[in-house]
Amino acid sequence: MTDSLKWDLEKILEGSTIEGLKEEYFRQNQEISDLYDLDIFTDKEKLIKFHKLSLRNTITSNRLFNYLSNKHNEDLSNNEWFNLMQEIQMKSIPFIQKLSDFSDRVIKNKEKILEFLQDPNLSEHRKSYEDIFRYEKHELPPIIKKFLATYSPLASSFNSVFTLLIDKEMRVKPAKDSTGKSHIISNYSEFIKTQTDPDRILRKNAYINWYEAINNSRESLARLLYYNFLELNIDAQNRNFSEGYYEASVFSDELPVSFVPKIYNQVEKFKKHWKAYSKIQKQLLKKEYSLKGLKPWDMRMPVLKKDNSSISIEEAKTLAQESLKILGEEYSKNLFLALSGGWIDWEVRKNKLSGAYCIGGCYGLENKYILLNYNHKIDDVYTLVHELGHAMHAVEFCKHQTYYASSSIFLAEIPSTLNELLLSFYLLDKYKKDPKKKLEIYDNLISNFFGTTISQIIFSEWEYDVNKIILKGGVLDADLGEKIFVEKQEKFYGKKKKISPLKKKSLTSIFTVPHFYSGEFYVYKYAIGQVVSLLIADSIQKDPRYIDKYFKFLRVGCSLSNLEAIRLLEIDLESDRGWKRVGNIVSNWISEYSLLANSI
Template sequence: MGALLERHEIPVENRWTIREMYPSQEDWERDFEATKGLINALTAFMGKVGASADTLRGAVDAELALSRKLSNLYAFAKMQLDEDTRVGEHQALVSRMESLSVAAQEAGAFLVPEIMAIDTAIMSLYLGAGPLADYKQYLHNILRFKPHTLSEKEEALLAMAGEMASAPSTVFEMLNAADMKFPEVEDSKGNKIQLTHGNFIPTMESQDRGLRQAAFRGYYKSYQDHIYSMASLLQSEVKKNQFFSRARNFKSARAAALFENHVPVKVYDQLIEAIHRNLPKLHKYISVRKRMLGLEEMHMYDLYVPLIPSVTKKIDYETAKAQVLESLEPLGEAYVETVKAAFDQGWIDVYENAGKRSGAYSWGTYDSKPYILLNYQETLDSMFTLTHEMGHSMHSYMTHHVQPYLYGHYSIFLAEVASTTNEALLNDYLLKRVKDKAERLHLLNHYLDQFRTTVFRQAMFAEFEREIHEAVETGGALTADGLKILYRGLNEKYYGPDVVIDDEIAIEWARIPHFYYNFYVFQYATGFSAAIALSKAILGKEPGAAERYLEFLGAGRSAYPIEILKAAGADMASGAPVDEALELFGELVEEFDQLTQA
């Protein structure tokens, strides 16, 4: 494999056009200086926010203008750096923006407390006034935090505790990323491989079972060597969440975490209940995997190996674009035309180059194109990454074109719905057209593993997170042995009787950074489930399904996320979308099983 191309060697048509945001450095510097004036314009409202409806609107508008300018400056600086992370000038711009953002945040810290301090009766009058007619959802979202907001001095104390509160996750990251040492393992040909975080999962996908076993045992041995420190850190994280939730008058840490997006706690519980109802379908898939791998005993280190390794078909970028476009046709001509424009008008930075940031993302601002960074590799995964990120970008595009800046962004609870809907449409498109049996099995295996890792596995993480918080909140303690027993039991429940639950998997919780994200992971499972339910309705040509979905894409923050999804056709408060998504999973498992025996 040759050396990576330098940035200037990548064809212009395969690079994004982010310099439309700031054609010259002088343009960026001009906005940077102007932002300082916007900070002053905002601070001029300090102590006056509640004086009148007009003043309240003026203060909010000043904050929005500042936020909008900061967003443009920072996104451009960071995306420019991501093109080639070696460029010192680009590093400097990002550093300057981080400092300016902190200054702006400190300067505007008065706004929300002053809004909350407005007398309830007066605020009711303000909300009925003309100047605030379009600001009701925005203000209601602030005011609902009022019962959980403390006095100025208490809030200052909590803010001061913020740096200490980040200690568990900071120490975990340092221990996990810097201090953790992994052994060398040997494959069947005698080649030595130094295990790392980056190559652990690829090693688990190897056809060499001896290598998988050695890597699995060696990797988790490193965590076992630090298990008491890891347990202590996780307990500290849980106690931190408990402290802040009690300080803010929430019933539990989970209630506090879900309050941010106005998501009822029952949505979390119903996800786990729906997963439990559908575990037999996962057990059936595991049984099929075991049979196809020809194993007398299936172990945890056998779960990631591809079942159809013979399919290595290359998919060039032009082919991927054409197939993605055709797969999106159920969403209507206008949607497809916009995606065509995205391909033709510089939304996408396609190929890897020396110094370019790894991975993929969709990013931009309310005023820019919703740009996409890729590192396209001509694989099936790369094609799915393309449609996934295009889903994000189309969600942003529609939101920006329908909503004012005030509501022109979407909640994190909704963030993975559009991207996963695109993937579901592509899966359906490919499965309907594939003629080769091995290729069809490869596609089904890919799709089923998406379900396994994004819905079942993330729900298991969510259940573990719920259990450890409830244990601490009812006066219990988290010990290394107790955590291992709990985590092992969950693996036994989720993966079923056809897997040997190796002792090492009981340690897996120690390596999962998401357990320091405060009840975040359940949203992967809810987002995926909602997307499958919505895509099923669209593909089934249910009356109004596509139209409701397009309205969902344009809803932004004009309502709460649960309401937005319900209007689109996915009532997450009922648990039905999870059952519906897993009904599809069950159908795919049955087809996969029959094909493998035909």
């Protein structure tokens, strides 16, 4: 493997060593801790110094933990880096405990701090302090917070057990293909791979075996998720959020509690578009594969048999640069930098983390690192532009912010989803004289749209309803969870069918949605990302000057509330107007899709 295909993590160390960086981190922690003892909230100069030290510490922390986590993800079989992370986190507990009463002391000295914020050296921190003041009635007593801080290493315990159950301990019977050959299925991505295999016998056996394996653990999975939600709701109620975990999450996002149900109502209106698309898609699948009827294991097949053409890494880079050129010269310049070397770990390797990501916590790092597992397919090009969307977002907010150089989950998927849309629009133009290619691209566009709106909203409203039940003292068990899942599918897909024994087993999949273990109510945000990015793409195509608004959005980081940031794009998610516009765009896609389907 050439160095140009690997990321340059050593750049993070800036000529130092990991030991040197670790020592610097703990030295800064001690310096902050000593200053914190001097009552920084009654002395403006000490408070200014505290924030300057904290910013330096944030940069050191970003460098340290990004280096360690990315090194670990290069080779998961090597625990050296993971063990070092755990050691540092354990040693950091006293520091975390000491600062755990920060919000309480801020609230206690509210009048003094409001006076200090008039100083230009502190005015940048106004939003941070206003956020703390918002939580005044939701703060726990300092002694309780210090006690809870000792439990921080257990923060991901439910998620860890869930991951072990699904990825390590779940036993899926090997699936036989039409020749009698057995195929090992160890995880979800391997299962999904079987569902696009031309061998229908393999698809069927893999489908049956996968859902039988999940079904064997249905009660354990339901119970684990119940306790996860119960803990989140108890914690939220202890902090005076009467509507529990859901209210705490939307409060954190500065949204009214009525906001998410309104999103559910808007997405439900896409049902008629989904029905129109589904009808055409099914006809295409039957025709392409000479099938009299369709089964669940047929539904992930491409509507046209893929040519399996290979796309080299250099070709992928060119596609990314050409499709995103519409975003302007500055975006293209930063994109070239990201693709030139040192930012991206491209290739598949044994024991490397699967999937793809762009790092978080990147303020102070020149490279916004991206991990890929590039397999030379068009889907991998979409993954590339998606992660580049995150990276370019980070480039902009890190350049224009200091203390607010990050993005909320609410906003994070907008730049990445936009890039996927722009790639699709570029490919539609490139293949405008090739109806088969255009059909494939439209199918990808439309299926992705419904996958990130209707499908994710089904999960989200399921989570919303289940948490309401738990808040009232109810218990989530497998039967109840599956019943609610059926209701949501009927609501958003608009179909009510008799549930076969096999379909019933597949309902257990609702307990395997990893996002439910994130500690945040956020699955609906995928729909937000899709809708907002589609409105941006449409606006840019109609008026290139709109790019200026988009860059303002990229640059605000988290210095504004989520809805304020989106309003910079002249988009109001609480109004029907944008949602209707999106519905019209998708309806036009489906009309084109139908014409292409009839012409082939």
